[in-house]
Amino acid sequence: MQIAQILAGYSLGEADLLRRAMGKKKKEEMEQQRARFISGAEAKGVPATQSGAIFDLVDKFAGYGFNKSHAAAYAVVSYQTAWLKANAPVEFFAASMSLDIAxxxxxxxxxxxxKRFGVKIRAPDVNRSGADFDVEEGEVLYALGGIRNVGLQAMEHVVEVRREGGAFRDIFDFVERVDPRQVNKRAFETLARAGAFDSIHPNRAQLLAAADLLVSYGQTVASGRASDQMGLFAGTSHDNEALRKKMPRTESWTPTERLDEELAAVGFYLSGHPLDDMVEALRRKRTDLLADVIPKAEAGAEAFRMAGVVRRKQERASQSSGEKFAFVTFSDPTGEYEVLFPPEALRKCRELLEPGKAVALKVRAKARDGEVRFFGDDCEPVDKAVANAVAGLRVHLAPRSAEIDALKRRLEGVSNARGGEIILVSAVEGGREVEMKLPGRFTLDGAVRGALKTAPGVVFVEDL
Known part of the structure; x- marks a missing residue:
């Protein structure tokens, strides 16, 4: 603006119009302003060729330019941010997540x-987390207010109730003490899905099944508290015991179901990953995780087999050919990465590239300027990719505590003549073990592995 004033005789108002025209990049306006600038400069004795060149320089700088004070301020902020991340990473991540809590x-x-920095982020917990992100014992506590659809104000109420009356003893104590107008059924169910009640009631599936019962009980207690006409036993251990007897008997979710529900509540996988139980099988099939691929790609390797759960897909049309290509974001146990599927590959893989599907894929990696980009060539269901990766599973059972019916339910519908075998192992007196091979063969994918691991009485599961 000062250049236009001094060199071409612009008034302050005219200089501001020039600034706006340069910002909008409208051709007609810019041509008018160029003519005005050159004529104004000629009146001050500046040749048209020289003033035209100066106008072009100003126009180019307006496209993306910083004055020195602006650049210096950004440099200082960048240095301060980098210092905080390097020297106080836990606090840095807590503050950054707090800034974008919604x-x-x-x-x-x-x-x-x-995760890449080695900073532990604890899952949300009604007895430990704050409404906002916080730091405790060198770890980030995930904010209750960071859970979807619960409301920051409602979570501030939960934290205040905990501060005044101490930690919640169990789920019945929780619904008795919080205001049901603040923590309604939807918020209660979302907290359960996110695992926020795990420390006082680890069976998330049971909480979802009993949500109506528990919220209704909380409303009854709150109504009595408000009217100051509570019955003799309202909100006491007598009521608790009666409520416990009404709680539906519900099996815990399998790991896959648990993570799916958690994803819906939190927005990403927080306590684990759907591919956790398949990592060893994937490695046997020479499939790499993101953390393994990055250094190999930076060293010059290009072709990889990878695996992931589809998080997002964005299709676009090529300006030249009109054909569709897609940017697809995948998640594996070590991180998230984006893959570009060109038109031909997208046509082959489109049905598999839907959010929530687990796939194995062939990619080409290009490392440049410290960044690795991925280009997809092909993909297939991850279960198919790891088929026959292991001969079978050995399921170790705790003596006298295994529930065979629960194991049977987890194996319903997964019989597969080309699958693997399952052997049950249980300790008996004298330090000996008894093995029993189940009849038939089974699909041994990640969902089956996870389901067996969480069956009552199962100590651990190992590959044959």
Whole structure:
């Protein structure tokens, strides 16, 4: 603006119009301003060729330019941010996540970055977490307010109730003490899905099944408290015991179900990953995880087999050919990465590239300027990719505590003549073990492995 005033005789108002025209980049306006600038400069004795060149320089700088004070300020902020991340990473991530507490996509990026930095982020817990992100014992406590659809104000109420009356003893104590107008049924169910009640009631599936019962009980207690006409036993251990007897008997979710529900509540996988139980099988099939691929790609390797759960897909049309290509975001146990599927590959793989599906894929990696980009060539269901990776599973059972019916239910519908075998192992007196091979063969994918691991009485599961 000062250049236009001094060199071409612009008034302050005219200089501001020039600034706006340069910002909008409208051709007609710019041509008018160029003519005005050159004529004004000629009146001050500046040749048209020279003033035209100066106008072009100003126009180019306006496209993306910083004055020195602006650049210096950004440099200082960048240095301070880098210093904080390097020297106080736990506090840095807690503060960054607090700033974007309502943005699930940003929280997911910070969570993955924190994992790479070795910063532990604790899952939300009604007896430990604050409404906002916090730091405790060198760890980030995930904010209750960072859970989807619960409301920051409602979670501030939960924290205040805990501060005044101490930690919640169990789920019945929780619904008795919180205001049901603040923590309604939807918020209660979302907290359960996110695992926020795990420390006082680890069976998330049972909480979802009993949500109506528990919320209704809380409303009754709250109504009595408000009217100061509570019955002799209202909100006491007598009521608790009666409520416990009404709680539906519900099997815990399998790991896959648990993570799916957690994903819906939090927006990303927080306590685990659907591919955790398949990592060894994937490695046997020479499939790499993101953390393994990055250094190999930076060293010059290009072709990889990878695996992941589809998180997002964005299709676009090529400006030249009109054909569709897609940017697909995948998640594996070590992080998230984006893959570009060109038109031909997208046509082959489109049905598999839907959010929530687990796939194995062939990619080409290109490392440049410290960044690794991926290009997809082909993909297939991850279960097919790891088929026959192991001959079978050995399931170790705790003596006298295994529930065979629960094991049977977890194996319903997974018989597969080309699958693997399952052997049950249980300790008996004298330090001996008894093995029993189940009849038939089974599909041994990640879902089956996870389901067996969480069956009552199962100590651990190992590959044959």
């Amino acid at each position: 943005n699930t996509d940003k929280l997911s990026v910070f969570y993955q970055d924190a």
